[in-house]
Amino acid sequence: MRPATRVLKAGLAAPEAGEPFLAGPTFAAPFHTPGDPADSPYSYGRLGNPTWVRLEAAIGSLEGGEACVFSSGMAAVSATLGCLIRPHMSVVLPSDGYYAVRQLARAMEEKMHVQLRTATSQNDLFGLIEGAGILWLETPTNPQLEVYDITVLAAEAHRCGALVIVDNTTATCLGQQPLELGADVSLASGTKGLTGHSDILLGYVASRDPELISRMRTWRSQNGAILGPMEAWLAHRSLATLYLRVQQQCRGALQIAEFLSEQPKVRFVRYPGLKSDPAFPVASRQMRYFGPIVSFVLPSREKADAFLKACKLWRRQASVEFIPARSAGPDGAAIRSRTGLSA
Numbered sequence: 001m002r003p004a005t006r007v008l009k010a011g012l013a014a015p016e017a018g019e020p021f022l023a024g025p026t027f028a029a030p031f032h033t034p035g036d037p038a039d040s041p042y043s044y045g046r047l048g049n050p051t052w053v054r055l056e057a058a059i060g061s062l063e064g065g066e067a068c069v070f071s072s073g074m075a076a077v078s079a080t081l082g083c084l085i086r087p088h089m090s091v092v093l094p095s096d097g098y099y100a101v102r103q104l105a106r107a108m109e110e111k112m113h114v115q116l117r118t119a120t121s122q123n124d125l126f127g128l129i130e131g132a133g134i135l136w137l138e139t140p141t142n143p144q145l146e147v148y149d150i151t152v153l154a155a156e157a158h159r160c161g162a163l164v165i166v167d168n169t170t171a172t173c174l175g176q177q178p179l180e181l182g183a184d185v186s187l188a189s190g191t192k193g194l195t196g197h198s199d200i201l202l203g204y205v206a207s208r209d210p211e212l213i214s215r216m217r218t219w220r221s222q223n224g225a226i227l228g229p230m231e232a233w234l235a236h237r238s239l240a241t242l243y244l245r246v247q248q249q250c251r252g253a254l255q256i257a258e259f260l261s262e263q264p265k266v267r268f269v270r271y272p273g274l275k276s277d278p279a280f281p282v283a284s285r286q287m288r289y290f291g292p293i294v295s296f297v298l299p300s301r302e303k304a305d306a307f308l309k310a311c312k313l314w315r316r317q318a319s320v321e322f323i324p325a326r327s328a329g330p331d332g333a334a335i336r337s338r339t340g341l342s343a
């Protein structure tokens with residue numbers, strides 16, 4: 001089945017006369033449990049809910065594994081680190097990944113005596129893997145759009161006995177399949193491209209190891225990081241348009257990136273789908289689509305401010321922000337833009 005068809009069908013039950021295509025959300029705290037509660041498929045809303053189960057079947061089929069959904073991307077990240085990190089373990093991760101993930105890892109470094117090893121290039125990350133327990137990749141990174149070769153780094157990590165986790169938020173499970181490329185875990189925030197309407201928060205963890213997913217479910221029940229049934233249902237409903245949204249976002253992002261790279265005052269345009277981008281060769285090997293994010297640098301913060309003020313279509317929000325750009329020098333300011341519904 002083609003990916004575009006798979007997103008339309010993902011997680012839907014076999015057709016039955018008189019039943020809806022996608023059943024509505026089940027709102028319930030306790031469920032009826034005659035006899036032994038363990039004999040009922042659902043007993044209490046923190047432990048399980050049929051609306052999650054359908055969404056998990058959908059996401060699992062798109063990631064190529066089994067999925068466990070959480071209340072946000074960070075809840076999925078916390079569950080993964082919480083289940084897999086051991087005291088005194090070394091964790092390798094890119095230094096340009098999602099800010100909140102790096103902050104959480106830093107907090108664990110102190111509390112759990114974990115050693116973080118960070119780098120910003122493929123070769124440097126490769127060199128840090130020996131002796132580490134976890135290789136945490138985010139590719140493409142949000143927002144700097146560095147792309148790491150999952151196949152090459154996962155092979156090295158497995159040779160060294162490390163687990164490989166990939167944050168698949170930016171590419172989405174339609175655009176990239178980390179489990180197929182050798183990752184042990186693919187996780188993502190579904191708040192972004194996956195659901196795409198800027199109105200729900202959601203996260204998930206996917207893996208081919210049922211024991212690992214079972215630990216994630218236990219973590220979710222114990223920590224209460226559960227997704228509301230309404231959010232789960234809305235997310236599932238959004239999947240039907242994922243293919244169309246991703247295609248259009250990528251088309252728009254490439255056009256914007258191409259336009260920006262021809263502007264003399266704009267520096268360091270990054271988009272993995274630009275043929276001139278250093279990430280292009282690896283991105284075209286491992287990604288089905290190049291993603292919705294473009295980043296670029298203007299000569300100063302003032303220029304970037306003026307640019308945003310003059311923009312008629314882009315809005316400043318959590319996902320349009322000033323960051324000290326590593327490639328921009330002391331005065332540079334980078335802008336990243338998520339193209340599509342909000343642009």
Ligand SMILES: *Cc1c(COP(=O)(O)O)cnc(C)c1O
Nearest residue numbers: 072073074098142169189191202
């Ligand atoms: C947004 C994001 C997260 C965190 O997800 P939330 O749903 O906001 O908790 C994690 N990783 C990446 C790459 C993200 O963009």
